[in-house]
Amino acid sequence: MLYEKEQLLLDKQKELIEFRQLVAQTIASQKRIEKQYHEAQKEVKEWQDDVDKAQQEGDIMLVSQALNRQEYYAKAALDLKAYLDEQTVQVETQKRQLIKFESEIIKLEIELEIEEEIRTIQKLRKKSKSSQVGKEEFRQIVAEAIASQKRIEEKYNEAQEDAKKWQRNAQLSFQKGDEALACQALHRKKFYDESVIKLKSNLDEITSLAELLKQVLMERESNL
Structure with a gap:
């Protein structure tokens, strides 16, 4: 099950890279089309100015030529605006899809991290109960418990900050x-809120275990 999740994460991370490129x-x-659109608008204005100037001078031929160019760029600007609107919708859609995709990957990453820490806690509990554990090995167990506690606490604090960040983004x-x-931002905030709860439970458990192991270590060393 764990291997399947890890492989799924690797596959999704690869897909995410490709989607970000897309x-x-x-x-x-979108930016290229927007630039072309603004250039076409500029041409429309410049040729309209030429039309007005030619009309003031009474040059009918020049009016006709300038008007044709103005109409050409006006149509081009209209077409580019329609295309730009389509691209803008596509960009916004892909951005939302990207947020959702990133959320799925982050969720999977945290789930794997939590599962790893749970296995660490279970392993430390089992090792600490063994009567075969010597002094140095027990010290190592305590050190591992403290390191696990710090890792979980760091992840817990990060999840809290991320939940606040996505709340601000939603607002x-x-x-x-x-x-x-x-709604996408609130969805990600909800995910981090759930992660905070899980991580807090893990943090409480490993903190309790670490304190217990430190106490046992002190008792062992005082009896030497």
């Missing part, structure tokens, strides 16, 4: 009127 390409395409998205992005 999003980057879509954004680059900002709501203020901007982007309900879809706000």
Whole structure:
């Protein structure tokens, strides 16, 4: 089961790299179209100025030529605006998909980390109860328990900060009127809230074990 999850994580991480590249390409395409659109708008204005100038001078031929160019760029600008709107929708859709994809991977990563720490706790409990454990080995068990405690505490604090960050992101998205992005942010916040609960349970357990092991070690050393 663990191997399957680890392999799934590796596969998803590879897919994430590819999807990020796709999003980057879509954004680059959007920016190119936006630039072309603004250039077309600029041409429309410049040719309209030429039309106005030619009309003031009474040059009918020049008016016709400038008007044709103005109409050409006006149509180009209209087409580019429609294409730009399509690309903008696609970019926003892919960004939301990316957030969801990243959430799935982060969730899987934390699940694996929690499972690893649970196995560490179980292993330490089992080893500490063995009557065959010598002084130096027991000290190592205590050191491992303290190290595990610090790792879990760090992950617990990070999960709390991430939950706060996504709460802020959700509020900002709501203020901007982007309900879809706000919902995505709240979804990720919920995931981190759940992770905080799991990590707190692990932290309490390993803290209790570490304190117990330190006490046992002190008693062992005082009896030497």
